[in-house]
Amino acid sequence: MAAKKDSKSTKLVLKVVTGTDAEGKALTSQRSIANVNPAISDDDLLAIGSKLGALQAHDVATISRIDSASLVEEA
Template identity: 50%
Template structure:
Protein backbone atom coordinates (compact mmCIF):
# COMPACT_ATOMS: atom_id res chain seq x y z
CA UNK A 1 0.00 0.00 0.00
CA UNK A 2 1.34 3.42 -0.93
CA UNK A 3 0.25 6.62 0.77
CA UNK A 4 0.90 9.77 -1.22
CA UNK A 5 0.83 13.38 -0.20
CA UNK A 6 0.60 15.95 -3.00
CA UNK A 7 1.58 19.60 -3.15
CA UNK A 8 0.36 22.07 -5.76
CA UNK A 9 3.26 23.57 -7.71
CA UNK A 10 1.41 25.97 -9.97
CA UNK A 11 -1.88 27.04 -11.49
CA UNK A 12 -1.82 26.89 -15.26
CA UNK A 13 -5.22 28.49 -15.92
CA UNK A 14 -8.55 27.05 -17.05
CA UNK A 15 -8.70 24.86 -13.93
CA UNK A 16 -5.45 22.98 -14.58
CA UNK A 17 -3.20 22.67 -11.53
CA UNK A 18 0.11 20.76 -11.55
CA UNK A 19 0.85 18.61 -8.51
CA UNK A 20 3.93 16.71 -7.39
CA UNK A 21 4.10 14.01 -4.77
CA UNK A 22 6.17 15.07 -1.79
CA UNK A 23 6.64 11.73 -0.08
CA UNK A 24 5.39 8.19 -0.54
CA UNK A 25 5.48 5.68 2.33
CA UNK A 26 5.53 2.02 1.39
CA UNK A 27 4.46 -0.60 3.88
CA UNK A 28 6.89 -3.18 2.47
CA UNK A 29 10.01 -1.65 4.05
CA UNK A 30 8.31 1.22 5.93
CA UNK A 31 10.98 3.65 4.69
CA UNK A 32 10.10 6.99 3.14
CA UNK A 33 10.94 7.28 -0.53
CA UNK A 34 10.98 10.45 -2.59
CA UNK A 35 9.23 10.33 -5.93
CA UNK A 36 8.26 13.03 -8.38
CA UNK A 37 4.91 12.41 -10.03
CA UNK A 38 3.52 15.15 -12.22
CA UNK A 39 -0.18 15.17 -12.92
CA UNK A 40 -2.66 17.82 -13.87
CA UNK A 41 -5.85 18.18 -11.85
CA UNK A 42 -8.88 19.20 -13.84
CA UNK A 43 -11.76 21.27 -12.50
CA UNK A 44 -15.19 19.96 -13.35
CA UNK A 45 -18.63 21.43 -12.66
CA UNK A 46 -17.48 24.83 -11.37
CA UNK A 47 -20.03 26.71 -9.30
CA UNK A 48 -19.69 30.33 -8.18
CA UNK A 49 -21.94 31.96 -5.60
CA UNK A 50 -22.25 35.61 -4.71
CA UNK A 51 -23.07 35.89 -1.00
CA UNK A 52 -24.63 39.18 0.02
CA UNK A 53 -24.59 39.63 3.81
CA UNK A 54 -27.09 42.15 5.16
CA UNK A 55 -27.79 43.48 8.65
CA UNK A 56 -31.39 42.58 9.47
CA UNK A 57 -31.57 43.60 13.14
CA UNK A 58 -29.69 44.18 16.36
CA UNK A 59 -30.04 41.66 19.18
CA UNK A 60 -30.51 42.46 22.88
CA UNK A 61 -26.73 42.38 23.44
CA UNK A 62 -26.26 45.06 20.80
CA UNK A 63 -24.73 42.76 18.16
CA UNK A 64 -25.81 42.91 14.54
CA UNK A 65 -27.92 40.05 13.20
CA UNK A 66 -26.57 39.10 9.75
CA UNK A 67 -28.57 37.30 7.05
CA UNK A 68 -26.94 35.91 3.91
CA UNK A 69 -28.54 36.08 0.47
CA UNK A 70 -26.87 33.69 -2.01
CA UNK A 71 -26.99 34.00 -5.79
CA UNK A 72 -25.49 31.62 -8.37
CA UNK A 73 -23.41 33.56 -10.89
CA UNK A 74 -21.30 32.69 -13.92
CA UNK A 75 -17.96 31.16 -12.76
CA UNK A 76 -16.12 33.06 -15.50
CA UNK A 77 -16.97 36.46 -13.99
CA UNK A 78 -14.01 38.39 -12.64
CA UNK A 79 -13.86 39.48 -9.01
CA UNK A 80 -14.56 43.07 -10.12
CA UNK A 81 -17.69 41.89 -11.97
CA UNK A 82 -18.95 39.95 -8.95
CA UNK A 83 -18.33 42.94 -6.68
CA UNK A 84 -20.16 45.30 -9.04
CA UNK A 85 -23.08 42.87 -9.26
CA UNK A 86 -23.14 42.56 -5.45
CA UNK A 87 -23.20 46.34 -5.08
CA UNK A 88 -26.12 46.61 -7.53
CA UNK A 89 -28.02 43.88 -5.69
CA UNK A 90 -27.19 45.58 -2.39
CA UNK A 91 -28.84 48.76 -3.64
CA UNK A 92 -32.08 46.78 -4.07
CA UNK A 93 -32.10 45.47 -0.48
CA UNK A 94 -34.25 46.88 2.30
CA UNK A 95 -31.39 46.26 4.77
CA UNK A 96 -27.83 47.70 4.82
CA UNK A 97 -25.12 45.55 3.22
CA UNK A 98 -22.54 44.18 5.66
CA UNK A 99 -20.33 42.26 3.19
CA UNK A 100 -20.13 40.90 -0.35
CA UNK A 101 -18.43 37.50 -0.71
CA UNK A 102 -17.52 35.28 -3.63
CA UNK A 103 -17.54 31.50 -3.10
CA UNK A 104 -16.04 29.22 -5.77
CA UNK A 105 -16.28 25.44 -5.73
CA UNK A 106 -15.59 22.63 -8.22
CA UNK A 107 -15.02 18.89 -8.42
CA UNK A 108 -11.37 17.89 -8.95
CA UNK A 109 -10.19 14.92 -10.98
CA UNK A 110 -6.91 13.73 -12.46
Protein backbone atom coordinates in the same frame (compact mmCIF):
# COMPACT_ATOMS: atom_id res chain seq x y z
CA MET B 1 -1.66 10.93 -10.71
CA ALA B 2 -2.40 14.63 -10.87
CA ALA B 3 -5.58 16.23 -9.56
CA LYS B 4 -7.80 18.34 -11.80
CA LYS B 5 -10.72 20.69 -11.02
CA ASP B 6 -14.01 19.68 -12.60
CA SER B 7 -17.54 21.16 -12.60
CA LYS B 8 -16.69 24.62 -11.29
CA SER B 9 -19.59 26.76 -10.09
CA THR B 10 -19.82 30.25 -8.62
CA LYS B 11 -22.36 32.03 -6.44
CA LEU B 12 -22.73 35.57 -5.13
CA VAL B 13 -23.60 35.98 -1.46
CA LEU B 14 -24.80 39.22 0.14
CA LYS B 15 -24.74 39.31 3.94
CA VAL B 16 -27.23 41.89 5.23
CA VAL B 17 -27.70 43.29 8.73
CA THR B 18 -31.28 42.57 9.79
CA GLY B 19 -31.14 44.02 13.31
CA THR B 20 -29.37 43.65 16.65
CA ASP B 21 -29.67 41.19 19.50
CA ALA B 22 -30.16 42.03 23.19
CA GLU B 23 -26.40 42.52 23.61
CA GLY B 24 -26.16 44.95 20.69
CA LYS B 25 -24.48 42.50 18.28
CA ALA B 26 -25.53 42.66 14.64
CA LEU B 27 -27.91 39.98 13.38
CA THR B 28 -27.26 39.01 9.78
CA SER B 29 -28.96 37.09 7.03
CA GLN B 30 -27.65 35.92 3.66
CA ARG B 31 -28.99 36.41 0.16
CA SER B 32 -27.45 33.94 -2.33
CA ILE B 33 -27.51 34.11 -6.12
CA ALA B 34 -26.44 30.78 -7.63
CA ASN B 35 -25.44 29.79 -11.17
CA VAL B 36 -23.16 32.78 -11.72
CA ASN B 37 -20.80 32.37 -14.68
CA PRO B 38 -17.44 31.31 -13.18
CA ALA B 39 -15.60 33.37 -15.82
CA ILE B 40 -16.93 36.67 -14.40
CA SER B 41 -14.23 38.94 -13.01
CA ASP B 42 -14.13 39.85 -9.32
CA ASP B 43 -14.58 43.54 -10.21
CA ASP B 44 -17.72 42.83 -12.26
CA LEU B 45 -19.19 40.56 -9.57
CA LEU B 46 -18.54 43.20 -6.91
CA ALA B 47 -20.28 45.81 -9.06
CA ILE B 48 -23.29 43.52 -9.52
CA GLY B 49 -23.32 42.75 -5.78
CA SER B 50 -23.25 46.46 -4.97
CA LYS B 51 -26.17 47.15 -7.31
CA LEU B 52 -28.18 44.26 -5.83
CA GLY B 53 -27.25 45.43 -2.34
CA ALA B 54 -28.72 48.85 -3.06
CA LEU B 55 -32.06 47.14 -3.74
CA GLN B 56 -32.12 45.45 -0.32
CA ALA B 57 -34.26 46.77 2.51
CA HIS B 58 -31.36 46.13 4.94
CA ASP B 59 -27.76 47.40 4.92
CA VAL B 60 -25.22 45.13 3.25
CA ALA B 61 -22.40 43.97 5.55
CA THR B 62 -20.39 41.94 3.04
CA ILE B 63 -20.41 40.86 -0.59
CA SER B 64 -18.80 37.45 -1.17
CA ARG B 65 -17.91 35.24 -4.09
CA ILE B 66 -17.97 31.49 -3.46
CA ASP B 67 -16.32 29.23 -6.03
CA SER B 68 -16.60 25.46 -5.75
CA ALA B 69 -15.26 22.59 -7.82
CA SER B 70 -14.92 18.84 -7.70
CA LEU B 71 -11.44 17.35 -7.72
CA VAL B 72 -10.81 14.34 -9.94
CA GLU B 73 -7.70 12.35 -10.77
CA GLU B 74 -6.26 12.73 -14.25
CA ALA B 75 -5.21 9.56 -15.97
